[in-house]
Amino acid sequence: MLSSEKFISTLKKKINFFTGVPDSVLKTITFPLEKLNKKSHIIATNEGGAISLAIGYYLTKKKVAAVYMQNSGLGNAINPLVSIANSNVYSVPMLLIIGWRGSPNSKDEPQHIEQGKITLKLLKLLKIKTCILRHDKDLKKISRILKYSQQKKVPVACLVERNVLISRRKIKVKVNKNKLLRSYAISNILKKIKNDTKLISTTGYTSRELFQIRKERNLKNGKDFYMVGGMGHSSMVSLGVALNSKEEVLCLDGDGSLLMHLGSMGLIGNFGTQNFKHILFNNASHESVGCQPTIANSINFKNLSLSLGYKHFFKAKDKKNFLRELNKFLKSKGPSFFEIKIRNHKIENLLRPTKLKKLKTQFIG
Ligand SMILES: Cc1ncc(C[n+]2csc(CCOP(=O)(O)OP(=O)(O)O)c2C)c(N)n1
Known part of the structure; x- marks a missing residue:
């Protein structure tokens, strides 16, 4: 089990800008980000946009941003990842945090199973160094992978499967006042x-x-x-x-x-x-x-x-x-x-x- 609180505090020590498209797997780590201002966190409209925001951030701050998404969003992310951020193009570092629906041996819906099967292979094909986070002790991997990203100036990724993150805090969802269901x-x-x-x-x-x-x-x-x-x-x-x-x-x-x-x-x-x-x-x-x-x-x-x-x-x-x-x-x-x-x-x-x-x-x- 991986503590959402420890995960987010590890990230916040090293990263000052977060963006991404929400995912249920990652909701306990993205929920606290919603309190941050727009210079620190933006919920993007699609994953390619989130990658591009991270590129823009690097071009001004020379720092690594974190981009979160569900693995189904990798398709949207691939274009700017390959044709802009890639080491043979502009070489832009960033940390991808990917909710891994349909990971091997997990039960999930057909569309997630297919995406889950190819997620690691896809990242390998993209030459994106990837770690899998399952326990609190894996958080050390984030420091290592981030160092690699900064030194080599390349995108890196960590994968989080379903039911791995646990949170002490209950997420308080704001129900809007609309009348229709x-x-x-x-x-x-x-x-x-x-x-x-x-x-x-x-x-x-x-x-x-x-x-x-x-x-x-x-x-x-x-x-x-x-x-x-x-x-x-x-x-x-x-x-x-x-x-x-x-x-x-x-x-x-x-x-x-x-x-x-x-x-x-x-x-x-x-x-x-x-x-x-x-x-x-x-x-x-x-x-x-x-x-x-x-x-x-x-x-x-x-x-x-x-x-x-x-x-x-x-x-x-x-x-x-x-x-x-x-x-x-x-x-x-x-x-x-x-x-x-x-x-x-x-x-x-x-x-x-x-x-x-x-x-x-x-x-x-
Ligand atoms: C490309 C992609 N990114 C992210 C997701 C995860 N996802 C599934 S449903 C959903 C939210 C959809 O929001 P909305 O269209 O407003 O419908 P609502 O959930 O409010 O009914 C997200 C982000 C996905 N399935 N595919």
Whole structure:
């Protein structure tokens, strides 16, 4: 077992700037960072952005920054790691702290198992020196690996598996004051949509709640494609589907996911068809991995979506205006955007979508 408190205090002694994309495995070490100011900690919108912030920090401070992420974020990180930070390019040191979902012999979901299998190999291929942290005594490895990073001016990494970090402190999650629940919105969407509507739902609780509500309440309208991985890409999958379908296409997005690849909204504005309907469940947090905040509350989604070419914008904050706006949204000619302000709250004992290939076949029809 590795103490989160000891881990973070070891890091803080050596590092003054932290950035990354939240991960449930690492939540007990990133939670205390949320108190720091923006010069010391920034929650990035995607992992490539986090690597780039660390590069910018080095270019000014000549110091190593720490970049945290789930291993599923390595794909986003690889471009700036290989083509900027690599020792044969600009040679920029930094410490990667990676939550290792799907590590060998652990039980996890299919998308994590695949990523988990290749994580060490990927780091080796990238020539990133890596250590695995499992116990308090492993914290010594951080000093060694950091020294190596500073001397050789290269990125280095440490991997942390699930259920390794323990924390004495309970994480106090700030529940926002929004009135609507995602589960309420999803049930009503499923009741109101047409029989042949196609739904593409984002990574995390949105897909899990959609899967569960459909199953438990036996709501049959529409067909779902759950983006169990590929965070941030549900809107582009939806656009791909909408461009080639006559049926209505509903993308159920989260704010963390939308922000991860925000440029997609511009493509939807330009190329989105009338059948494209984009729903944003905005809880201003990465609820699925520990409720770490996003910048979504500082964004005017009406101005953003309309300026990018969406034809209509709708917004709901409570049950009454939700049902009214949902009706208008579903009747509108897209591309349309519907922002639903939701509380960070999920159904208890959530199921996870299983038999993914079968689900894909059912979706294709
Ligand atoms: C590329 C990538 N980075 C990080 C993660 C870990 N992750 C899974 S869900 C999630 C948060 C999603 O936030 P949001 O879209 O706002 O939905 P919410 O969790 O609030 O329902 C994160 C960071 C991931 N799956 N993939």
